[in-house]
Each structure stands twice: as structure tokens, then as C-alpha cells.
Amino acid sequence: MPFEIVNKKVVRAQVSQQSPVLARRGAMLGYDGQVTFRPIQGQGHGVGGMVGAAMSGESNPMMATEGNGSVLYGFRGLHVTVLELTGDSLTVEADRLLAHDANLQTSVEFIGQGGVRAAVRGAMTGQGLFTTRVGGHGSVALLSHGGTFPLQLNGETVGVDPQAYVGHVGALQVDLKASVGMRDLVGRGSGEAFQLHVSGHGTVYVQASEAKF
Numbered sequence: 001m002p003f004e005i006v007n008k009k010v011v012r013a014q015v016s017q018q019s020p021v022l023a024r025r026g027a028m029l030g031y032d033g034q035v036t037f038r039p040i041q042g043q044g045h046g047v048g049g050m051v052g053a054a055m056s057g058e059s060n061p062m063m064a065t066e067g068n069g070s071v072l073y074g075f076r077g078l079h080v081t082v083l084e085l086t087g088d089s090l091t092v093e094a095d096r097l098l099a100h101d102a103n104l105q106t107s108v109e110f111i112g113q114g115g116v117r118a119a120v121r122g123a124m125t126g127q128g129l130f131t132t133r134v135g136g137h138g139s140v141a142l143l144s145h146g147g148t149f150p151l152q153l154n155g156e157t158v159g160v161d162p163q164a165y166v167g168h169v170g171a172l173q174v175d176l177k178a179s180v181g182m183r184d185l186v187g188r189g190s191g192e193a194f195q196l197h198v199s200g201h202g203t204v205y206v207q208a209s210e211a212k213f
Contacts (some may be wrong), residue, residue: 013139028122
């Protein structure tokens with residue numbers, strides 16, 4: 001069930017008994033039809049099963065939208081990007097999620113499993129040591145500052161500002177690269193001392209701003 005893009009900051013979802021939607025709590029802007037909104041805790045496997053993600057910092061206040069009708073979603077005037085997953089998985093921070101099909105599977109992953117470098121990356125970029133993976137078939141609406149653009153990778157490596165990185169789909173490796181000189185230590189550097197180097201095969205999504213999320 002794809003989300004309809006109303007404008008850059010609002011999407012419309014068609015909700016039915018067979019196709020409920022999970023959305024960030026407080027993101028409903030308007031609706032028609034017979035729908036109800038039920039608070040749930042954290043990300044979960046569908047409407048029923050929730051993952052206890054509070055301790056990971058990947059817990060996001062969510063609600064289930066059920067019934068029959070259409071619902072408009074948006075959050076704090078942030079830009080919205082809609083992705084269609086076709087059996088692949090999206091790696092993204094939980095607070096980037098505006099809404100997604102309830103039948104998509106979500107899980108919280110410890111990025112420290114990628115080794116010390118992955119753990120350091122999470123700590124340095126402010127993304128923490130955990131991230132959220134969304135997989136299956138369905139729509140996902142992501143929040144960003146200024147909208148996102150995709151970078152398609154076919155084995156090459158690109159550099160991305162840590163604050164501009166939104167998420168990625170596919171078999172991609174994300175490493176933190178630091179190039180800190182004396183000028184950076186005294187606050188006179190370029191401001192680009194840290195970058196994420198993304199390599200492999202897939203798509204990385206970058207927001208049009210370095211504003212912290």
C-alpha cells in the first residue's frame with residue numbers, strides 16, 4: 001500500500017482492516033473515514049508485537065492507525081521522503097520514521113557488532129550504538145531537514161557528512177573517517193573533520209542539510 005505524497009511535508013495513507021499503519025505519535029494531521037489511533041511502545045513487528053527498545057535509545061513514541069479511511073501524516077514541518085521496500089531492508093535511526101506499513105518488520109540492532117569502528121562511528125555521529133532496521137514489502141515515510149536525495153552505489157565509495165546521513169538500503173558498509181589536524185583542535189578547521197565513508201552496493205539517502213536531527 002504506497003503512501004501518496006501530498007506535498008514535500010505531508011503524506012496520505014489509505015488505511016484498511018488488512019492494511020493498518022504505524023506512525024509517529026502526534027503526526028496525524030487529518031483523516032476521513034472510520035479510523036482509530038492507538039498508542040504503542042517502540043518499534044515492533046506489526047501492530048501486535050512490540051520490541052522493548054527503550055534501553056537502546058531506539059524507542060520512538062508510535063501509534064497504530066486502524067479501521068478504514070485515509071490519514072494525513074506530517075511532523076513539525078519536516079520534509080518527508082517515501083521509500084518502497086520490495087523485500088529489502090532499510091537501516092535508519094528510529095526518530096527518522098514518520099510512518100510505515102504495519103506489516104513491515106522492524107528490529108533494533110547493535111551497531112557495535114560491526115566492531116570498534118562501528119561503535120566509535122555511532123558515538124561520534126550522535127547516532128548511538130543502536131540503529132533500526134525495517135524490512136519486508138511496503139511503504140516507509142522518512143523525516144529529514146530539507147528533503148533527501150539518493151546516492152546509488154555499485155561498488156564505489158562516497159563520503160557523506162555524518163549529520164546529513166539519513167539511512168541506507170542494500171549491502172552497504174558505513175565507516176567513520178576522521179582527519180583531525182591542529183587547526184581543527186583550535187576550532188579553525190574546515191568543519192569537515194569527520195565523514196562517513198559508504199561503500200558497497202545499494203542506495204544511501206542524504207538530507208539537504210547538516211542540521212542535527
